[in-house]
Amino acid sequence: xxxxxxxxxxxxxxxxxxxxxxxxxxxxxxxxxxxxxxxxxxxxxxxxxxxxxxxxxxxxxxxxxxxxxxxxxxxxxxxxxxxxxxxxxxxxxxxxxxxxxxxxxxxxxxxxxxxxxxxxxxxxxxxxxxxxxxxxxxxxxxxxxxxxxxxxxxxxxxxxxxxxxxxxxxxxxxxxxxxxxxxxxxxxxxxxxxxxxxxxxxxxxxxxxxxxxxxxxxxxxxxxxxxxxxxxxxxxxxxxxxxxxxxxxxxxxxxxxxxxxxxxxxxxxxxxxxxxxxxxxxxxxxxxxxxxxxxxxxxxxxxxxxxxxxxxxxxxxxxxxxxxxxxxxxxxxxxxxxxxxxxxxxxxxxxxxxxxxxxxxxxxxx
Ligand code: AGP
Numbered sequence: 001x002x003x004x005x006x007x008x009x010x011x012x013x014x015x016x017x018x019x020x021x022x023x024x025x026x027x028x029x030x031x032x033x034x035x036x037x038x039x040x041x042x043x044x045x046x047x048x049x050x051x052x053x054x055x056x057x058x059x060x061x062x063x064x065x066x067x068x069x070x071x072x073x074x075x076x077x078x079x080x081x082x083x084x085x086x087x088x089x090x091x092x093x094x095x096x097x098x099x100x101x102x103x104x105x106x107x108x109x110x111x112x113x114x115x116x117x118x119x120x121x122x123x124x125x126x127x128x129x130x131x132x133x134x135x136x137x138x139x140x141x142x143x144x145x146x147x148x149x150x151x152x153x154x155x156x157x158x159x160x161x162x163x164x165x166x167x168x169x170x171x172x173x174x175x176x177x178x179x180x181x182x183x184x185x186x187x188x189x190x191x192x193x194x195x196x197x198x199x200x201x202x203x204x205x206x207x208x209x210x211x212x213x214x215x216x217x218x219x220x221x222x223x224x225x226x227x228x229x230x231x232x233x234x235x236x237x238x239x240x241x242x243x244x245x246x247x248x249x250x251x252x253x254x255x256x257x258x259x260x261x262x263x264x265x266x267x268x269x270x271x272x273x274x275x276x277x278x279x280x281x282x283x284x285x286x287x288x289x290x291x292x293x294x295x296x297x298x299x300x301x302x303x304x305x306x307x308x309x310x311x312x313x314x315x316x317x318x319x320x321x322x323x324x325x326x327x328x329x330x331x332x333x334x335x336x337x338x339x340x341x342x343x344x345x346x347x348x349x350x351x352x353x354x355x356x357x358x359x360x361x362x363x364x365x366x
Contacts, residue, residue: 003152010353012155012247016339017206019160023332024199025149026164030171033196036189040175043144045100045126047179052096054125055082056116057104058363060158060242064130064165065104066235067331071173075191075328077182085112086366089119101125102172106153106161107362108136115366117141130168132161146172155354156361157246159339162239163202166332170195194326198333201323205336212337215302215318216344219250222273226264226299227254227338229277230287232331236277240338247346247356257290270298273317275341277334280307281327288312304337 008014032039053072055065062084069080083091085103089112095101101120105113108131117138121127129142132150139145148164174191177183183191219225225244229237238254245252255264257276268274274294278287284307294301295314303312306322320337346353 003154009347010155010343012157012159012343012353015153015155015160016336016343018151019163019336020199020203020206022150022160023163023167023202026167027171027195027198029147029149030168031192031195033192036192038171038174038178038188038192040171041144041146043100043126043128045098047176048181049098050078050100050176051098053078053080053176054093054095054099054101054120055080055104056085056088056101057113058085058110060162060239061104061106061113061165063235063239063242064162064169065102066238067166067232068102068169068173070232071170071328072176075173075183076176076180078176078180085110085116089115092119095120095123095125097124099125101127103127103129103138103142104165104169105129105136105138106132106148106150106158108133108138109362109364110138111364111366114138114141130165132164156356156359157243157342157353163332163335166335167195167198170329170332190326191328194329197325198329201325201333202336204323205333209340211318211320212340212344215320215341216348218300218317219244219273219341219345220248220348222250222271224267224272225250225252226267226272226274227252227277228257228260228274228287228290229254230257230283231281233277233279233334236331236334236338237275239335240275240277240341243338243342244345246359247342247351247353248349249351249357250345257287260290260293265293265297268294268297268299270300273300273302275302275338276304277338278303278305278307279322279327279330279334280305280311280324281330304334
């Protein structure tokens, strides 16, 4: 298969910019957009009867699963157990009757994810996998394979596969919530409509690229960077830190914002940029108070938010203004600025963006 970079300098840039299109294709596969309804394939199990959802994956795919935990527990009110596959395969957790196990993998060949899938299958779970490569081993060994329509992803740092995984997981969360009677037809329509608007919002985020360049110039000089988020923004903070360390080799950590005072706040001084993923949702006020703690210690705050700058009540080094949207879809949008920040920083530093040192695109050995 021959894929070229087109007019882009790197595959990663091309893949980031493809997101409006591939997210739209992926959503169209799981939604009846005109009717405002989910249109989810039969997983061979009655979703109303599922007692527990188990999710496992590695790296970026794991963070997509972590967002899904927030969505499924919030909207469908089903308990979700999630772990990285390298832990879950040896942890050998007891699994529930009528359990649904979800595996997320771009390549569909990740060794630890496959081993965990086999464990869950042997323990009578219904197996559904979200894969980008339809002919992959993980797809073949699942009871149901749910494709992401991201197209081939060449850059080692996963970008468009992540937002497509989130797209499928968002539709799944609505499908389970609907089957269990946890949302009304009206609520379903509101969630589906919000999802339908994601590609347009991503396209508008991609158009304002100057701000990322200036943020990247500062980040390129940093030794350590912290990413903070709460609720479904917490996995986006983790993904932001992973993306930055993978391609720029700058040390970065993602934290749940409320954990700050339990340790990481000791790191904060003028030399530490703190990237805060903070949509103006029910938890925004809580995150703002963490922000003020950072500001009081001289931390350089880079805020990614739809809130007006005056809502924050402290100085920020940069404010990346996001569109106002239903907080359900926030993770799909906030994923994009953290990709652009990592990409531009790596370009500033001059690393091999598409093939960073020590990393393989797919980890097929343990
Ligand atoms: C993402 O940027 C990474 N390169 C990596 O964490 C990746 O997501 C992980 O190895 C899982 O791969 P998979 O989706 O192909 O299973």
